[in-house]
Amino acid sequence: MTRQPRRIHAIRALFALTVVLASVLGALPAHAVSYDPITGTGSTWSQNALDQWRKNVASNYGMTVNYSGVGSSAGRRDFVAGNVDFAVSEIPFQTHPEDNSAPEIPSRGYAYMPIVAGGSSFMYNLKIGGVRVSNLRLSGAVITKIFTGVITKWNDPAIQTDNPGLAMPDKGIVPVVRSDGSGSTAQFTLWMSKQHPALWSAFCAKVGRTSCGLTSQYPTFGNAKAQSGSSGVAGYVSQDYGEGAITYVEYSYALEAGFPVAKVLNAAGYYVEPTADSVAVALLQAQIKTDVAPTSPDYLTQVLDGVYNNADARSYPLSSYSYMIVPTAVGGVFTEKKGLTLGAFANYMLCEGQQQAEALGYSPLPMNLVLAGFDQIKRVPGADVSGVDINKCNNPTFKPGDSPSSNQLAAAAAQPAECDKVGTAQCTTGTGGAPADTPTSGTGTGGTAASGDPAADAAAAAAGTGAVDTAVYDENGALISGGTAGGAAGVSGTAVASPFTLAEAGWGSQQAVMLFAGILLIGAAVLPPVLWRRLKPLVAKAGRK
Numbered sequence: 248m249t250r251q252p253r254r255i256h257a258i259r260a261l262f263a264l265t266v267v268l269a270s271v272l273g274a275l276p277a278h279a280v281s282y283d284p285i286t287g288t289g290s291t292w293s294q295n296a297l298d299q300w301r302k303n304v305a306s307n308y309g310m311t312v313n314y315s316g317v318g319s320s321a322g323r324r325d326f327v328a329g330n331v332d333f334a335v336s337e338i339p340f341q342t343h344p345e346d347n348s349a350p351e352i353p354s355r356g357y358a359y360m361p362i363v364a365g366g367s368s369f370m371y372n373l374k375i376g377g378v379r380v381s382n383l384r385l386s387g388a389v390i391t392k393i394f395t396g397v398i399t400k401w402n403d404p405a406i407q408t409d410n411p412g413l414a415m416p417d418k419g420i421v422p423v424v425r426s427d428g429s430g431s432t433a434q435f436t437l438w439m440s441k442q443h444p445a446l447w448s449a450f451c452a453k454v455g456r457t458s459c460g461l462t463s464q465y466p467t468f469g470n471a472k473a474q475s476g477s478s479g480v481a482g483y484v485s486q487d488y489g490e491g492a493i494t495y496v497e498y499s500y501a502l503e504a505g506f507p508v509a510k511v512l513n514a515a516g517y518y519v520e521p522t523a524d525s526v527a528v529a530l531l532q533a534q535i536k537t538d539v540a541p542t543s544p545d546y547l548t549q550v551l552d553g554v555y556n557n558a559d560a561r562s563y564p565l566s567s568y569s570y571m572i573v574p575t576a577v578g579g580v581f582t583e584k585k586g587l588t589l590g591a592f593a594n595y596m597l598c599e600g601q602q603q604a605e606a607l608g609y610s611p612l613p614m615n616l617v618l619a620g621f622d623q624i625k626r627v628p629g630a631d632v633s634g635v636d637i638n639k640c641n642n643p644t645f646k647p648g649d650s651p652s653s654n655q656l657a658a659a660a661a662q663p664a665e666c667d668k669v670g671t672a673q674c675t676t677g678t679g680g681a682p683a684d685t686p687t688s689g690t691g692t693g694g695t696a697a698s699g700d701p702a703a704d705a706a707a708a709a710a711g712t713g714a715v716d717t718a719v720y721d722e723n724g725a726l727i728s729g730g731t732a733g734g735a736a737g738v739s740g741t742a743v744a745s746p747f748t749l750a751e752a753g754w755g756s757q758q759a760v761m762l763f764a765g766i767l768l769i770g771a772a773v774l775p776p777v778l779w780r781r782l783k784p785l786v787a788k789a790g791r792k
Contacts, residue, residue: 289322289335320428329579337430355578366521381677395450412673426473499608583629590630
């Protein structure tokens with residue numbers, strides 16, 4: 248037999264082996280557990296994370312999780328009606344909705360389960376001399392005045408005080424708000440009502456609201472534009488016609504759109520970006536209602552007053568987290584068999600899924616919230632709780648043996664750059680999905696020097712009279728050497744999580760064996776005859792098996 252027929256014979260043997268392997272693997276179930284599909288609706292704030300997690304569990308576990316981001320208010324109503332298996336919202340059920348709709352009182356038992364943390368950001372589209380601005384700074388009072396129609400121009404003195412390094416343009420501001428009932432609006436309006444009550448109350452009276460604390464329905468006013476969903480408001484701002492616009496939206500959407508977000512002045516006197524680290528630090532001061540029974544409607548709901556006023560220089564003031572509302576009793580479309588799927592999906596989100604939170608523009612949950620979430624999974628009918636083990640939870644904020652109050656991200660978070668301090672000439676580094684520097688266009692002057700008291704400087708800036716340093720930082724100085732606290736300079740464009748393991752990418756043992764067989768097949772065609780003769784007995788033996 249010549250060498251060529253021998254090689255062909257060997258190739259055929261390898262091919263036969265490949266077919267056998269494929270048939271054997273194909274006969275085995277791809278997944279050990281059969282999961283019924285589940286469906287949920289609600290928040291767009293956390294939708295980017297949910298969509299990624301749904302893809303992961305579909306490829307890794309054969310799990311079908313359907314989700315529609317229709318807004319938190321609509322999601323809660325769907326849950327009350329029994330039309331979905333779960334809902335996602337940033338705020339609890341409302342017994343007295345501000346739009347005079349029916350009270351949100353589910354007929355079946357339910358529980359709130361934290362799923363992901365993040366920062367409500369202020370994404371904007373602004374240019375100076377044709378160059379996109381990526382380092383805007385805003386105090387809380389200025390933000391509130393923009394979204395209540397008090398400040399209408401980008402060159403308003405209060406905005407210029409926040410941004411002494413920029414020559415703010417004489418251009419109108421277009422606030423973009425949500426047209427649908429949303430948790431994003433609720434979180435933002437709650438913050439304004441707590442931090443700037445006089446401004447918010449005056450605005451509410453002006454637009455005809457008799458009382459106006461937290462609201463899911465943003466009042467229309469002036470030249471504000473209303474858009475549906477997080478993608479709607481972010482989409483408006485990111486268009487060419489959106490130049491001059493600013494909106495409130497989850498940080499993830501700014502990363503996805505490739506646009507910057509404003510650094511917000513915190514209680515320590517630093518302008519901070521809503522990165523995973525700054526959110527983790529801020530939420531160290533969150534109060535979680537665990538002093539009531541787990542069956543209480545308020546159990547695990549968040550009280551954020553301490554977050555808004557966190558004195559840590561690294562914290563982002565508008566930090567919070569999102570809830571999944573899970574059933575604790577069978578009812579509506581929810582069955583006990585679906586509970587098996589819901590419990591497994593919830594366990595994945597709290598642990599493995601948190602690995603991707605930062606890359607997607609969120610902040611992973613700390614251990615105390617994961618533990619509380621585990622308690623809620625145990626209340627879901629049909630959920631398999633045998634794998635609910637904190638020591639097996641692959642979450643980046645803690646490791647086995649850590650205290651429930653610890654947070655690895657917060658502990659490692661860097662201090663903000665000195666050029667982010669109130670009264671400085673301003674960092675040039677970009678933010679959000681626009682990490683490119685913004686050249687200095689202002690003079691660095693326009694006020695008095697900082698007092699040296701961060702709290703006083705922060706209060707002065709919040710009132711629109713903040714002090715600014717007369718010094719101008721050069722390109723090689725401290726202005727850009729520190730960067731942003733836990734900045735996202737390496738993240739831009741579409742917010743797609745990078746794979747962490749082959750398993751997360753949907754790569755299992757079946758694919759690995761098939762790849763190995765394919766490599767053997769290629770080797771048969773290209774290996775020298777001498778080497779092939781040495782491998783032939785092994786291949787023949789495998790073929791006989």
